[in-house]
Amino acid sequence: MSKDSSSKPSVQKIFDSMDYGTVSEGQSLAKAWLMEHVENFGSFINGKLIGRNLEKSERISTGVNFSFSFALNKNEDYSTALSSSSSVFPKWSSLGGHARASVLYSIARQIQKHASLLSEVEALSRGVQVGNVREFDVPALIRTFYYYAGWAQIFETEFDSFKPYGPVVGVTSCSSPLTSLALFIAPALAAGNTVTLMPHVSNCMSAVLLAQLCSASGVPPGVVNVVPHDHSAPEACPAFTDSSVKKVAVIGSPIMGRSVLSASSLPRENHLMLLNRCNxxxxxxxxxxxxxxxxxxxxxxxxxxxxxxxxxxxxxxxxxxxxxxxxxxxxxxxxxxxxxxxxxxxxxxxxxxxxxxxxxxxxxxxxxxxxxxxxxxxxxxxxxxxxxxxxxxxxxxxxxxxxxxxxxxxxxxxxxxxxxxxxxxxxxxxxxxxxxxxxxxxxxxxxxxxxxxxxxxxxxxLDAGVPISGRNSSGSGSFLGREGLLEYLEPVNVSTISSLEQNLSTSTSLLPSAPDAPAIDQTYKIFYGGGHKRPSSNSYRSVLDASGKVVAVIPESNRKDIRNAVEAAAKAQPGWWKRGAHNRAQIIFNLAEKLEARKRHFASALQQIYQNADLGKCLEEVEECVKLLFHYAAICDKAVQSSSQCVGNMTVVVLREPLGVIAITYCAAVGNALAGLVALIGAVIAHGNVCVVTTDIQCSSPALELAQLLEAAEVPAGVVNILSGEALTLLPTVAGHMDVNAVWCAGSVQKANAVLKEESAKSNLKLCWVQEQVLSPIKSRQMYEMRASQSKAIWLGSLASF
CATH class of the missing domain: 3.40.309.10 (Aldehyde Dehydrogenase; Chain A, domain 2)
Incomplete structure (x- = not known):
């Protein structure tokens, strides 16, 4: 048999040049798997691939110019997947922790057995080097499922006061790595949720293969679905407006994250995001x-x-x-x-x-x-x-x-x-x-x-036990670790401060009639930067009781007052955090003492704005405020401040640090004019944050009275800033301020959510928390700690000398 000597260099030429030869990784496993579906690749719903006729298919080219036909019927596929996810949720969530742990453990074992196949498919899909996937991504994927299998096993003892959210949607971009899939699936399944993945259609092969491995591991049909999307028009995607979806998680580009947020009908706080930004x-x-x-x-x-x-x-x-x-x-x-x-x-x-x-x-x-x-x-x-x-x-x-x-x-x-x-x-x-x-x-x-x-x-x-999260423009919420699991849980029983709820009987008037004018001018001032200031608008409104009598004259704040208050808060925050937990506790104790000494004065202020409220009920609310302040002073140095663990040859220190400046919007619809406000302010300052409070004019007088105690209690200037005005009117200004790190709203949930979603789509993706009624911080301590602080993981390398 003759050989073409011109096709290969001679031995002498090889030794003369000493060039590297071509060495290629194998891809036979991936191509064999793809050949089973390459002509009619479709969504993975109810435990199987949904094949359709080629008239509805799209031709997709992957990162290595490998093309295949993908059948995609968007509306029908989304409807079927979400319906399946919703119907199987009660069964999956009712399984015991051990049953879910067994399934997650089996998924990890299946990934180990098919690591080469998964590596080749990921490389073929995204164009990344197969060696990197095999060395980094697949081991991280396996570790994540093992880690959350452990949490599922001890779920009933560690999270007995929590329950799963429900069906969850996970969205990834065309460049999202394989590990991003585990960030959605593992914690969601461990918590008892069902998952519908929406990878980009050009990078969906790994997601489909992982879903098949989940199905082979005993995951019931419908618990994990994959419906690829081209992300061209998120506002037209029914998955983001479906009432059965309770949480949306996004990993990808900022443009995609903001478009998903704008298209979603869920509240801002029900979105998890980890977006590509400058590192x-x-x-x-x-x-x-x-x-x-x-x-x-x-x-x-x-x-x-x-x-x-x-x-x-x-x-x-x-x-x-x-x-x-x-x-x-x-x-x-x-x-x-x-x-x-x-x-x-x-x-x-x-x-x-x-x-x-x-x-x-x-x-x-x-x-x-x-x-x-x-x-x-x-x-x-x-x-x-x-x-x-x-x-x-x-x-x-x-x-x-x-x-x-x-x-x-x-x-x-x-x-x-x-x-x-x-x-x-x-x-x-x-x-x-x-x-x-x-x-x-x-x-x-x-x-x-x-x-x-x-x-x-x-x-x-990275490690599955160490949380990672986005901040400001790079997203919100936590992935991995215990915090990543808590993102997919909600309290079983929500306890609010409703036992003290009172109905406000006040109204406002621009100019009261002459006979109703008070004998002594009791005009309040707004409070920021440690001082009482007149509003920049030079505008005031009179607060009238049920009989039309003037009970207070309240200043009306505007955008400039918000700006000044945020500047004062941002300046005060580093010093407040550096004071240490014990010093913060002493200041909060001092504030409680001052409130206790003037409780009858505050009770009278509450009685003026409540309808048919006797003085005894108002005294109970003030006493509850004192109790709440003692609670916050007590937990200042009891909250988990840091933890450490060894990951390989590295030591990881995980700190809980404050968010920074938190804006509190307190609407009159809440009812508890003082207790709810103290609950929110106390949570903010106990964890080292500072706050800018805006209250509705109708319920502002107790808050502005509280401002006078802050000076007496030696609360540092700028730590607590209190403004009055139309809270929802001022909310866009607060939410759009780039120095505000989080926004908490109480009351008027629908209006507040609409404003926060609109502002988040335009400015940084700050953390948001909206409540109809204020949760009890004593019974929901863990929830407040999650909302008022954030994790920071510091990885310390070790020397190879020992």
Whole structure:
């Protein structure tokens, strides 16, 4: 048999050149699985693939130019999937913890058995390197299901006062990694919910395969459904307006997250989001630069830089900037860019989003003065790893371009303090990293950076037991850990402060008649920054009782007052948190003492605005307020402040830190003019936050009376700020303020939810909590702690010397 000698180089030529040969990973398992469905690939509903005729199918091209036919009948598929999910929910949620744990354990075992198949399918779908999927994504997937199998086993003892929400919808974008599927499925199933996944249609193969593995593991039909979506028109998707859906979770781009939020009929607080934003790394002058460079490459381009926690901004101290620039440029230039299944490639240039190459060129054009480094041999027609040593200031919009395309921007900072300030300005809030040999610098920087996950001298480590969350523009809510499970639970019995509920009998008038004018002017002032101020509007309204008599003259706040109060609160928050739990407890105890001493005065103020209320009932409400303040003072140093655990060779410290500035909107519809307000204010300040309170004019007089006690109790200026006015009218201003980290609303649920959803779609995605009646903080302590604080995980690497 003759051989074509020209097709292969000679042995002599091989030894002369010493070039690397081509070594490819196998993909036979994935192609064999796909060949079973490649001509009619459809949604996974009720435990099976729904095949349809090819007239309704779409031709889909994956990240490695592998195309297949996908049958998608949107309205019918969504309706069938959600109906199935809703009907099977009672059966699945009623299973005991051990039964659900057995199923989750079986899923983890099935994934272990089919790890190679899952890795190849994910690589074929997204274009990422199969080695990265096999080494990182699949083990993380397995670990997550094992972890939540444990929580399911002890669910009945640890969460006996909670119940599952109901059917849940999980949405992922075309670039979302395989691990994002576990962030939805595992905690939701462990809590007793049912799940409908909505991956992007171009990246749905892994989701369908995982759903098949779930079905093979004993998950009842309908508990896990997969209905891919093209995300072109979320407002037209019936899944977001279906009344059976109780929670929506999103992992993906900010544009997709905001569009889902706008289209959904659920309240703002029923949305979990982890969105791709700018994630910074700080390299200080005493860092190990060689180790940092290797870590930078992995952090920026594992999974092609499209994870929500991928590195996108490098902040280098000026004294080592030239050295690191030289080392990083040499490292990037030496990278080998190749195909998905090429073992010799460092990074794959096959991406599921074909527009990335065009967007990359647009970014380079927008910053023409920057030094750009790419691997040698990179083509402008394809996406490739790109480092931009930018001459633009840190405030330049181009540094936020990680939302548009995964690139790495490098900027300089003069000091560690400036580097942290730049990181907080540009960072999205998901993750950050600090590189330094000084443990003091590392720890202080980690505490100051506004992100949920901080890595010290490392990057990208995740574990199912360690929570990660979005903040501000990068989302809201927690994923992974105990907190991730609590996101899919709600209290069984909701206990409110309803036993003290009174009906307000007040009304307002712009100008009272002359005979009704009080003998002594008792005009109140708004309170912020530690002082009583006149409203910027110079407008007041009279509060009338049921007989039409004037009981108070209340100031009417406007947007400027909101701005001033938020500025005062933001200035006071760091100092209030640094005071420590014991000092905060003493101040709250002091406030309770002052309220106890003036309880008859406050009871009289309540009696004036309540209809047919006797003084005894009003005294009970004031005594309840004293009790609540004692409760908050008691838990100041009893709440869980931190925990630590070992993950591999790393130590993880998980802190509970305050949200920051919390805006409280208190409507007259609540009824409890004082007790409910004290319950909310106490929860805020006990956990180290500060608050800006806006109350309806009809119920403002007790709140403004309380403001006078704050000075006597030595509450620091700016910690509690109280404004009066039309609460719902002021809510858009409060919710749209970028320095407000969370919004709590009491009363007028429908109107408040509508305003919060509209403002969240325009500004940062701050945490929201809306209640019809204020929950009892004594019986719902865990709920208040979750709403008033957030997790921060600090990963500390260990040396290899021992």
């Amino acid at each position: 910074p790394m700080i390299v200080l002058d005493n860092a190990d630069l060689d180790a940092a460079v290797d870590c930078i490459v992995d952090a920026a381009w594992v999974n092609q830089g499209q994870d929500p926690w991928s590195l996108s901004l490098l902040i280098v101290q000026e004294s080592v900037y030239p050295t690191l620039k030289s080392k990083l440029s040499a490292r990037i230039a030496s990278l080998t860019v190749g195909g998905t299944f090429d073992k010799m490639a460092d990074v794959s240039d096959s991406v599921v989003d074909s527009s990335l190459a065009k967007r990359l060129q647009e970014i380079l054009i927008s910053d023409p003065s920057a030094d750009v480094v790419q691997p040698s041999g990179s083509s402008s027609s394809k996406w490739s790893p790109t480092v931009i040593f930018s001459a633009s200031p840190p405030s330049a919009p181009v540094l936020q371009s990680c939302e548009v395309c995964p690139v790495l921007h490098v900027v300089a900072a003069r000091s560690a303090k400036e580097a942290v300030a730049v990181a907080n300005h540009c960072g999205g809030g998901v993750a950050a990293s600090v590189w330094t040999e000084s443990s003091a610098f590392a720890w202080e920087s980690a505490l100051q950076i506004k992100a949920s996950t901080i890595w010290i001298n490392s990057y990208g480590s």
